[in-house]
Amino acid sequence: MANIxxxxxxxxxTGLTLYCIIRRxxxxxxxxxxxxxFASGPADPYISLAEDAVIKGMYELSESRAAWDDxxxxxxxxxxxxxxxxxxxxxxxxxxxxxxxxxxxxxxVNVKTSDDKIxxxxxxAYDKAKTAAQAGDAMTLTAAYPKLTDLEDVATIQNGLxxxxxxxxxxxYIQAVPAAVWAVGTxxxxxxxxxxxxxxxxxxxxxxxxILTTGSIGKLLTDNVDGKVSAAAAPTTSExxxxxxxxxxxxxxxxxxxxxxxxxxxxxxxxxxxxxxALVSGNLPLGETEKIFAINKAxxxxxxxxxxxxxxxxxxxGSADYLITLLADFIDGFSVIKSVEYPVDDDDExxxxxxxxxxxxxxxxxxxxxxxxxxxxxxxxEDFRVVYTAMHRCTDEACTIPLIDEGAVQLLAAAYYCxxxxxxxxxxxxxxxxxxxxxxKSKASEYAARGRAYRAEYKNxxxxxxxxxxxxxxxxxDQDVKTSHGYDAMTHPKRFR
Numbered sequence: 001m002a003n004i005x006x007x008x009x010x011x012x013x014t015g016l017t018l019y020c021i022i023r024r025x026x027x028x029x030x031x032x033x034x035x036x037x038f039a040s041g042p043a044d045p046y047i048s049l050a051e052d053a054v055i056k057g058m059y060e061l062s063e064s065r066a067a068w069d070d071x072x073x074x075x076x077x078x079x080x081x082x083x084x085x086x087x088x089x090x091x092x093x094x095x096x097x098x099x100x101x102x103x104x105x106x107x108x109v110n111v112k113t114s115d116d117k118i119x120x121x122x123x124x125a126y127d128k129a130k131t132a133a134q135a136g137d138a139m140t141l142t143a144a145y146p147k148l149t150d151l152e153d154v155a156t157i158q159n160g161l162x163x164x165x166x167x168x169x170x171x172x173y174i175q176a177v178p179a180a181v182w183a184v185g186t187x188x189x190x191x192x193x194x195x196x197x198x199x200x201x202x203x204x205x206x207x208x209x210x211i212l213t214t215g216s217i218g219k220l221l222t223d224n225v226d227g228k229v230s231a232a233a234a235p236t237t238s239e240x241x242x243x244x245x246x247x248x249x250x251x252x253x254x255x256x257x258x259x260x261x262x263x264x265x266x267x268x269x270x271x272x273x274x275x276x277x278a279l280v281s282g283n284l285p286l287g288e289t290e291k292i293f294a295i296n297k298a299x300x301x302x303x304x305x306x307x308x309x310x311x312x313x314x315x316x317x318g319s320a321d322y323l324i325t326l327l328a329d330f331i332d333g334f335s336v337i338k339s340v341e342y343p344v345d346d347d348d349e350x351x352x353x354x355x356x357x358x359x360x361x362x363x364x365x366x367x368x369x370x371x372x373x374x375x376x377x378x379x380x381x382e383d384f385r386v387v388y389t390a391m392h393r394c395t396d397e398a399c400t401i402p403l404i405d406e407g408a409v410q411l412l413a414a415a416y417y418c419x420x421x422x423x424x425x426x427x428x429x430x431x432x433x434x435x436x437x438x439x440x441k442s443k444a445s446e447y448a449a450r451g452r453a454y455r456a457e458y459k460n461x462x463x464x465x466x467x468x469x470x471x472x473x474x475x476x477x478d479q480d481v482k483t484s485h486g487y488d489a490m491t492h493p494k495r496f497r
Contacts, residue, residue: 001064002064002065002066002067002068002103003064003067003103003104004062004063004064005062005063005064005068005098005100005103005105006060006061006062006063006105007020007022007049007060007061007063007075007098008058008059008060008061009049009058009059009060009077009093009094010057010058010059011057011059011093011094012057012180013057013180014051014056014057015051016051016059016079016080017048017079017080018048018049018051018059018077018078018079018080018093019046019047019048019049019077019078019080019085020046020047020049020061020075020076020077020078021045021046021047021075021076021078021087022045022047022063022073022074022075023073023074023075024038024068024069024071024073025071025072025073025074025097026069026071026072027040028040030042030045031045031047031063032044032045033045033046033047033048035065035066036063036065036066037065037066038068046085047061047063048061049061049077059077067103068100068103069100070100070101070102071099071100072097072098072099072100073097073098073099073100074095074096074097075095075096075097075098076092076094076095077092077093077094077095077172078090078091078092078093079091079092079093079176079179081183091176091179092172092175092176093172093173093176094169094172094173095168095169095172096168096169206218208222266398267394267398267399267401267406268394268395268396268397268398268399269292269295269394269395269396269399270396271399272291272295272394272399272409272410272413273288273291273292273295275410275413275414276291276294276295276410276413276414276417277291279410279411279414279454280414280417280418280421280447280450284421285421285424286417286420286421286424290417290420291413291417293416293420294413294414294416294417294420295394295413297413297416298409298410298412298413298415298416299391299392299393299394299401299409300391301412302392302401302405302408302409302412302462303334303390303391303392305462305464306405306462307334307335307336307389307390307391307392308329308389308390308391308392308393308400309338309387309388309389309390310327310328310329310387310388310389310390311385311386311387312327312328312329312385312386312387312388313344313383313384313385314326314327314383314384314385314386315380315383316377316378316379316380316381316382316383316384317378317380318377318378318379318380319377319378320372320373320374320376320377321363321365321370321371321372321373322370322371322372323367323368323369323370323371324362324368324369324370324371325368327386327388329388329390329391330388330390331390331391332369334389334390334391335388335389335390336388336389337362337371337386337387337388338387338388338389339354339355339386339387340354340355340359340360340371340384340385340386340387341353341354341355341384341385341386341387342355342373342376342378342382342384342385343378343382343383343384344382344383344384344385352385355373355376358374359373359374359375359376360372360373360374361374371386405461405462407461408457408458408461408462409458411454411455411457411458411461412454412455412458414450414451414454415450415451415452415453415454415455415458416451417451418447418448418450418451418454419447419448419451421443421444421447422443422444422445422446422447422448422451423444424444425440425441425443425444425447426440426441426444428440
């Protein structure tokens with residue numbers, strides 16, 4: 001049966017989780033906690049030390065599962081800080097070595113005597129009387145027992161404390177102190193002294209001339225806060241309004257009264273492509289490129305009936321002429337200016353200042369077409385508003401077709417796609433193969449018929465009769481006529497006409 005090898009470690013903190021690693025120095029094998037045998041790279045070399053139930057701070061390990069070979073063994077004690085042993089990060093709190101002989105720990109004891117063995121000297125009287133000595137006779141000693149320093153025991157003890165193993169243990173104790181201090185979960189300073197007030201005073205007493213770091217808060221305040229806040233002029237109503245509307249995203253939290261606006265769908269171009277695919281399905285020779293072409297054709301046709309109205313504000317420059325190309329969606333040959341408002345005043349309760357048709361005109365210059373004011377020159381502090389017609393658009397982000405007309409426009413796009421399929425099959429028939437020729441002609445007729453059907457549905461929705469590409473509409477005409485003297489009429493000035 002193996003002998004008990006006992007390892008004891010004292011520490012100034014109770015309730016710790018300690019473990020050690022024991023290495024056999026002869027071959028570097030580690031003690032395996034799973035079976036008590038030494039092995040090269042065992043899976044569990046972490047041997048737990050249990051705290052004594054009575055003597056707190058004393059952690060012990062008793063090992064007797066197997067006999068140990070003769071030789072030296074190194075031991076390192078760790079304090080476990082995580083859920084499982086991790087020597088790479090856990091704290092070393094002790095180390096040492098033991099020597100084993102016949103499965104027992106060897107304890108070295110140095111015994112030293114003086115050269116004369118006992119250092120006692122007998123008197124000559126003793127020599128004469130020793131043969132006649134009787135029991136009970138006293139002997140006089142002429143020399144006292146040698147002092148401890150004479151036997152050099154103190155030096156021996158001092159040398160023993162200076163061994164490498166003892167030094168490592170002492171160093172381990174010292175290094176573990178800071179970790180033990182900072183391992184305490186709650187650390188409260190009893191006083192800050194004048195630290196807080198001193199820091200605050202240092203910050204607020206800094207001279208502005210010393211604040212030079214670009215991008216710092218101090219530099220920002222130094223550059224921009226250059227006067228009394230109380231002396232700053234309050235922003236005007238128009239400045240406040242401009243600041244509000246300058247925000248890219250504005251969300252209304254409540255509405256008083258009734259607001260109406262045209263319903264625009266949330267569809268994008270892909271929705272129109274999907275609609276054509278659903279209306280004209282099958283394994284077809286024409287793909288997405290042709291579908292996009294059909295969508296654009298449908299947008300052109302629809303825009304001719306119900307163009308998009310765009311209201312756009314432009315800044316005055318002090319001139320009477322402004323390039324038409326300033327209007328972002330204006331298309332020459334399609335777009336028509338419906339009205340010009342000047343000056344723009346959205347707060348005017350009397351209504352918009354819509355100019356008469358003779359107050360502006362489209363003027364052609366070598367550099368392009370211009371909107372010319374005939375009686376005004378908008379100043380740089382003024383705006384004018386132009387309402388004009390534009391083509392509808394359908395992109396990957398949004399489409400401008402109103403929701404009520406979206407289905408009809410998709411039908412028209414499908415009709416144009418069917419027209420292209422009918423043309424394709426009519427042009428690709430092969431007369432040398434009779435069956436193929438008949439099949440292509442049949443498909444050409446089929447898609448032509450479907451195109452007519454989809455186009456009829458579109459026209460019915462838009463109120464367009466066969467042979468007429470213009471939908472029902474109402475037309476108004478301003479019959480105002482200038483007076484002979486060129487001034488406003490007495491009872492109804494042109495601003496209200």
